[in-house]
Amino acid sequence: MSNYALTRRYFLGSTTLTFLFGGVTAAGARTISGQPPWTAFTANPPTPELGNGLLFFIPSEFNTVDAIVARLIPADELGPGAREAGCATFIDRQLAGSFGTFQRFYMQPPFANGTPQQGPQSANIPHVIYRTGLAALDAYCRATYAGKAFIALEAAQQDAVLQAMEKGQAKFEGAVPAQQFFAMLLQNTREGFFADPLYGGNRDMIGWKLVGFPGTRYDYRDHVSKHNQPYPLPPVSIFGRPDWQVKG
Amino acid sequence: MMRAVATAALAALSLAAPAKATDQQSFEQVQRGRYLTTMGDCVACHTAPGGKPFAGGLTIATPFGNLLSPNITPDAATGIGAFSDDQFVNAVQNGIGSRGQRLYPALPYPYYHKMNRTDVLAIRAYLNTLDPVSNAVEPNQLPFPFNIRMSLLFWNLINFDRTPLTDDPDQSPQWNRGRYIVEGPAHCGACHTPKTWLGGDDNSQALKGAVLQGWFAPDITPDARKGIGGWSEDELVAYLKTGVIARSSASGPMAEVVVNSTSKLADADLRAVAIYLKGLKPGTSQSSRPPSADDPHMLAGKAIYKDSCAACHREEGDGIANLFPRLKGSSLVQSDDPTTLIRMVLEGSRAAATDARPTGAAMPSFAWRFSDGQVADLVTYIRNGWGNSASSVSASAVKDVRGGNGPDPVKAGQVR
Numbered sequence: 001m002s003n004y005a006l007t008r009r010y011f012l013g014s015t016t017l018t019f020l021f022g023g024v025t026a027a028g029a030r031t032i033s034g035q036p037p038w039t040a041f042t043a044n045p046p047t048p049e050l051g052n053g054l055l056f057f058i059p060s061e062f063n064t065v066d067a068i069v070a071r072l073i074p075a076d077e078l079g080p081g082a083r084e085a086g087c088a089t090f091i092d093r094q095l096a097g098s099f100g101t102f103q104r105f106y107m108q109p110p111f112a113n114g115t116p117q118q119g120p121q122s123a124n125i126p127h128v129i130y131r132t133g134l135a136a137l138d139a140y141c142r143a144t145y146a147g148k149a150f151i152a153l154e155a156a157q158q159d160a161v162l163q164a165m166e167k168g169q170a171k172f173e174g175a176v177p178a179q180q181f182f183a184m185l186l187q188n189t190r191e192g193f194f195a196d197p198l199y200g201g202n203r204d205m206i207g208w209k210l211v212g213f214p215g216t217r218y219d220y221r222d223h224v225s226k227h228n229q230p231y232p233l234p235p236v237s238i239f240g241r242p243d244w245q246v247k248g
Numbered sequence: 249m250m251r252a253v254a255t256a257a258l259a260a261l262s263l264a265a266p267a268k269a270t271d272q273q274s275f276e277q278v279q280r281g282r283y284l285t286t287m288g289d290c291v292a293c294h295t296a297p298g299g300k301p302f303a304g305g306l307t308i309a310t311p312f313g314n315l316l317s318p319n320i321t322p323d324a325a326t327g328i329g330a331f332s333d334d335q336f337v338n339a340v341q342n343g344i345g346s347r348g349q350r351l352y353p354a355l356p357y358p359y360y361h362k363m364n365r366t367d368v369l370a371i372r373a374y375l376n377t378l379d380p381v382s383n384a385v386e387p388n389q390l391p392f393p394f395n396i397r398m399s400l401l402f403w404n405l406i407n408f409d410r411t412p413l414t415d416d417p418d419q420s421p422q423w424n425r426g427r428y429i430v431e432g433p434a435h436c437g438a439c440h441t442p443k444t445w446l447g448g449d450d451n452s453q454a455l456k457g458a459v460l461q462g463w464f465a466p467d468i469t470p471d472a473r474k475g476i477g478g479w480s481e482d483e484l485v486a487y488l489k490t491g492v493i494a495r496s497s498a499s500g501p502m503a504e505v506v507v508n509s510t511s512k513l514a515d516a517d518l519r520a521v522a523i524y525l526k527g528l529k530p531g532t533s534q535s536s537r538p539p540s541a542d543d544p545h546m547l548a549g550k551a552i553y554k555d556s557c558a559a560c561h562r563e564e565g566d567g568i569a570n571l572f573p574r575l576k577g578s579s580l581v582q583s584d585d586p587t588t589l590i591r592m593v594l595e596g597s598r599a600a601a602t603d604a605r606p607t608g609a610a611m612p613s614f615a616w617r618f619s620d621g622q623v624a625d626l627v628t629y630i631r632n633g634w635g636n637s638a639s640s641v642s643a644s645a646v647k648d649v650r651g652g653n654g655p656d657p658v659k660a661g662q663v664r
Contacts, residue, residue: 035608040595045616219559236555243551244622246544 046238048198055096056127061134062088067151069189071158080206082189090192090201091130100127124176126184133181136172137161197237204242208235215241272333272373281374284367287517288433289509293317293354303327303381308354309461311447313390315354323380336372337365343404350400352387353407358449359435362413367433407448419527422516426524429517430455434509439465439501456531457583462649463500464587466580471530473637474582484522485515491600494569496578497609500588503600511602538632539640549629552622556614557630565634571609573599576634586627586641590649593623620646 030037054062066088073082098104102125114121124132141150141161150158164170165182172178192201194208196216202208208215215235223231234241271277285291294317296305304319322329328336328346335346343350343357351357360368388395413431415424430436441449442458457467457474467475476484483493488510491498498506510518539546554563561567565576575581581589594615601608618626620643627646631638 035601035606038596038598038608038610041613041615042596043613043616217555217559222563233554239617240622241551241555244548244555246548246621246625248544 046196046198048200048239054092056100056130057088057092057095061130062092064134064137064150065091065130065185067158068162068185069192071155071162072186072189073193079210082193082201084203085193085201085206086203087189087192087201090195090199091188093200094188094191095126095130101125122180124180129176129181129184132174132176133172133178133184136174136176136178137165137181139173140170140178198239202237205235205237272369272376274373277370277373278377279374280367281370281372283513284371284433285374286509286512287429288360288371288435289505290320290371292504292508294320300381300383302375302378303383304385304387305383307389310352310354310390312394315352316385316387316389317354318385318387319381319383320375321378321381321383322376323382326382326384327380328375329380333369333372337368340368340371341365343400343408350397350404352390352397352400353403353447356435356438358408359432359438361408361410362428362432403446403448407444407446409451420523422520422523423527425517426520426522429521430524434521436468439463440468453531455525455528457585459585459587461501462587462591464580464583464585464589465502466583466588467531468525469528469530470526471579474579474584475530476525476579477530478577478579479526481519481522481526484525485518488513488518488521489515489602490604491602492570492605492607492609494567495574496580497573497599499592499597499599503598506600507602511600511604538637539628545625545640546629546632548622549625549627550633552618552626553629553633556617557626560611565630565636570605571607575630576636578636581630582636582638584639586631586638586645587649589627589630590623590641590646593618593627594646594650615650620644620650623650 057065066083069087069091070081070083073085073087075081075084094100105120107123107125109123111121111123138149141148141153144161145153145157150161153161161170162182165172165178166186168177168179170178172181192199193206194211194213195201197203197205205215207213212231213235214231214233216238217233217236223229234243291301293306293308294302294304296303296317299305300321302319302321304317306317308315308317319327321327324330331339331346338344339346339351339357340355341357341361341363343353343355345351388397393399413428415421416427419427437449437455439460440455440458441451442453442456444450455468456471458465469475470477472478479487479495483495486493487496487498488506491503491506491511553561560572561575562572565574567574567576583589592611594613596613597611599605599607599609614623623646624641624643627641630636631641
């Protein structure tokens with residue numbers, strides 16, 4: 001029989017271990033009575049990764065992404081777009097962080113073809129999707145538009161490329177399908193447009209101003225009963241708003 | 249068996265001893281002592297964090313160095329079990345230890361000197377009923393030359409007023425009782441009276457507010473702006489009894505005082521304290537020139553207040569009764585020294601939780617969100633908004649209070 005057959009000795013040994021560790025866990029637990037605990041300086045603030053320069057992209061990649069986001073959410077009569085909001089910077093910072101390697105996802109094989117409801121089932125992590133996808137996009141543009149890179153194309157041509165990617169008509173070299181790359185680009189651009197400015201996008205709260213989102217305010221009692229009136233206060237981000245700085 | 253013999257021997261001794269004014273082992277005496285021990289909040293200093301009550305070992309930081317509080321359980325070897333009554337009284341009231349050594353005035357013996365001997369012996373009677381805890385503590389951790397106890401001879405000459413407290417016949421019995429509590433067992437001035445350069449009480453400024461261990465204990469004379477001038481007697485009693493009233497919540501060290509001490513005192517005694525404090529002579533409050541409402545710092549402070557504070561403390565600084573303290577007209581807010589106010593914004597705060605007000609509402613820390621300059625602007629606005637009036641606060645004052653706790657978000661690159 002196998003080595004793991006249940007013997008008397010094994011049973012007693014494992015039971016003792018369980019008691020030992022069980023006991024340790026119980027001693028480590030906290031009993032709270034009276035009021036909940038409170039300690040000075042307790043906070044769990046987000047850790048922004050701003051800094052200078054690029055953290056993931058090389059400059060040519062950054063310029064291409066910047067050109068793409070400018071077509072996905074263009075500046076128009078409603079206000080500035082994703083380029084002005086710094087969405088390419090946002091994507092760069094996100095790729096450098098835990099998102100870039102899908103740290104929070106289960107990423108072990110097998111990778112079967114799932115239904116759309118099952119979410120991404122690919123082995124491609126965002127690092128690969130962007131790096132390979134951008135290289136394939138460059139090759140696709142140069143092959144299709146007489147050696148021109150994406151950033152050198154007219155706006156209408158750029159839109160045509162992006163539409164071909166979205167519909168899966170553009171065939172990309174390598175492991176990353178054009179459709180998968182486009183889906184991630186579109187999602188990350190939207191995120192960068194509406195995430196808190198501390199993550200690098202939504203600069204000057206452009207996205208929030210566009211849709212009238214008030215930001216990290218949390219008390220609306222004075223306004224609850226004022227129906228069909230615009231909310232008068234400007235948006236405020238996690239680290240404040242320009243009026244928090246002394247002027248002059 | 250040994251214990252039975254010992255008890256019998258003690259009983260025989262006390263029977264043989266000549267009749268004393270008070271029986272140190274009577275229930276009344278012990279209860280009286282327990283009450284006075286609560287009033288003096290002895291447990292606050294004589295208990296280490298996580299340690300056994302009254303077994304000592306708490307580090308008391310003074311401007312001259314650290315002291316450790318001694319063990320006052322009746323353990324014969326490491327506590328006060330071997331003290332005679334006279335030795336105990338001499339230590340508590342005169343600052344003379346059992347071996348004749350001078351005690352440091354972290355033990356507020358200049359206050360306890362104002363108590364009568366009967367009350368001091370009642371405290372002894374109560375302490376004798378505690379379980380003896382063996383915990384050897386070396387109180388003197390001071391650096392040279394302060395570790396030389398003889399230097400206290402000189403200190404006592406200057407700072408130790410040995411005038412006994414006698415009732416003032418022109419005042420009501422309540423007023424006299426209040427003065428006895430405030431100047432004696434409750435030793436309010438230990439925190440609320442400014443200190444001289446020698447660390448003694450500056451009695452010309454008695455109870456007019458002082459900084460101690462990183463907190464500003466506010467003025468508790470009836471100054472209308474920064475003292476308790478605007479407080480009614482009832483409000484003072486309710487504050488001491490419950491820790492939380494509409495205009496203020498006890499927090500920081502005062503929360504501990506309310507929880508451990510004043511909330512457990514008799515209403516009549518709290519009323520006496522209120523009558524005495526309301527009857528004190530207020531200081532001459534210099535009204536500072538408030539910054540104008542369109543001062544750039546006031547405008548920045550107002551924006552920060554609106555976005556981060558107004559949800560609880562309300563737009564006009566009214567707070568919410570018995571939950572979020574009122575900032576408008578607050579004496580602590582308008583104190584000359586903004587240390588406590590800055591500290592609360594940076595590290596947050598927890599109100600006292602008593603049987604009457606069990607919530608213990610907490611304020612979150614904002615050290616991560618505001619730069620030193622922003623805290624200064626915010627505090628300046630609060631000190632001068634809605635009719636308040638107090639001096640402006642500088643970013644360097646905030647930096648001093650922040651110390652090493654929490655990075656300045658601007659310097660950490662979080663704010664562009």
